[in-house]
Amino acid sequence: MEAGWWGVLIAVLGGAIRIGTPFLFVSLGECLTEKSGRINLGLEGTLVMGAMTGYAVSLHSGSPWLGVVCAGLAGMVLGALHSWLCSFQRVNDIAVGIAMMLFGTGLAFFLGKPYIQPSAPRLPSIDLGAWSEIPQLQAALQINALFLVGIVVAIALAWMLKNTAWGLKVRVVGESADAARALGLPVDRIRILSTAQGGFLAGIGGSYLSLYYPFNWSEGLSSGQGLMAVALVIFARWQPVGCLWVSLLWGGAAALGPSLQSVGITGGYYIFNAIPYIMTLAVMIITCSPRRTLVGVPHELTVSR
């Protein structure tokens, strides 16, 4: 019995990385977008579109890595479209996000119909657990290279936002569009670029879903990761490295249900699966307040108004 509980713990830790990786990419994408003062609820559609593109390209070309890149490019196009629409007067970014979510998933289902059956080449994983003799630990430490890429991107993004001219411009635009205009910065162009780059990251997150875990392409592939990213970024206080920790936490929470199932606790399967949503809602209730603004929020953001 004791070993069983250790098994659950190891499975949750492994799941934190395995399920947390798409959360990491999509929340980094949302973080960059929000830093520029836009909110992109459409990342859910971007994620699904990225998953479909990645799978299709991997199948046709035989190279899953090419699939990852193309998934990013597809996400970039959707992100640019979102941001271009939002740059017109009176066009609401939250409403466009909802529309992009429906449009992105619809387009992915339309184009992805032929790819539901065939099996594409999978992204390779790195065995960091080869030293161990415990099979559960070996399974938990089978880590996909994209997770490591995600860590690098998180650190690089944090550094760029803090230390480069580009990062400073993004932050100025996100804090005050008026100040940015006074400085002569092209506000709309910076936002379009940031949202497109954010879409690129979210698209990569989608390709992880279809090319590594759960490793298939189907219409029920994504389950709101793109939406939860918005809350993850709030919890991470708009810090890219914070996104890393929060993504791992959410991955672990999502892994709890399946892990408990493996030791025979099957009751409440659906409730356990709902934990990430409940956690997201709880975090928003705790961190938001009508009397003060959120810590670290870019002031141009519509969520903070």
Place this chain on the structure above:
Amino acid sequence: MSIAVPQTLNKALEPFLIIVGSLTVSMVLFGVFVASAGADPFEVYQTMYRAAFGTSFSWQNTLIRAAPLMLTALCTALPSYLGLIIIGGEGAVVMGGLFAALAALTIPTAPPMVVLITMAFVGMVAGGLWLTIGGALRHYRAVNETISSLLLNYIAIALLNHLVTSTFRDPESLNHPSTHHIGEANMIGLIPGTDLHWGLVFGIVACVIAWFLMHHTVFGFASQIAGGNVRAAQIAGLPVGRLILIVCFVAGAAGGLAGMVEVAAIHGRANDTLNANYGYAGILVAFVARNNPLAIIPVAVLLGGIRASSGLLQRTHELPDATVLVMQGIIFLVILFSETLYGRFSRLQKQGAS
């Protein structure tokens, strides 16, 4: 593209022209899309028209789909008067349907009329309370209502799946876990002389009541003021919090009623078919109708028709069933983009005059 600006462009005409123009642009874009997928756009539109409005049978199909859309559109349209973007219609439908079914199962021996009224009441209260959570969190905790209402959709679906696979599962529903059947005698009948169930009447009546409430009562007037400027409304002594709670409750009750109709008129049980995306399509209906409850009725019929044509499109043009989703997405984006056009035509007019 040049648009001739009529001299008498007034407030009612402007939105009408812009919406019709947006729908036309959407049709052109969608036509290009299906053409690039290898289908003839003119034939596709002909098929869609035939499948949606061509015969009395297709009208029925369309209206059956339009009925829940009218109700779920209210979930988004009513809170918008208060400046809230709530997209929790799906959750309200699920909770309404689930609790309506459970209510019917607790009074198996009551006369059918009593059962139906109880179901409608319980379903509306369940949907209403569920949608109110988002509004309450917005007002008292400043939680973004769009995100919270969306998360609540997922939680409602999880709750539904949990309850129909455990406590309330009918052991005979092997492949498709469901609650017990509410009993054939308790099902909502058809509107006499048609093959349509009463859900359509509920939808139209709800939209008319909502329109009257928001445009012709003090309550609606107060809501519109609070939606325009919260601070001004508070200074004027309006109970903004209470307005938000009541409007969200009424909106959610409409969604709950849609769920109740799905159970009492179609499925007879609560199961995951309640999660049929009527909530999400309702958001689109509300946006296209610019959140006007009366405009929701024709827009819901139009979108019901688009959704009804999905099957025939698949059979005659070998287009995947997601084709209508793409069309919905295009319409949605173009309609939102058209928001930027409001006021531009009158400005053109002034420049021309001076």
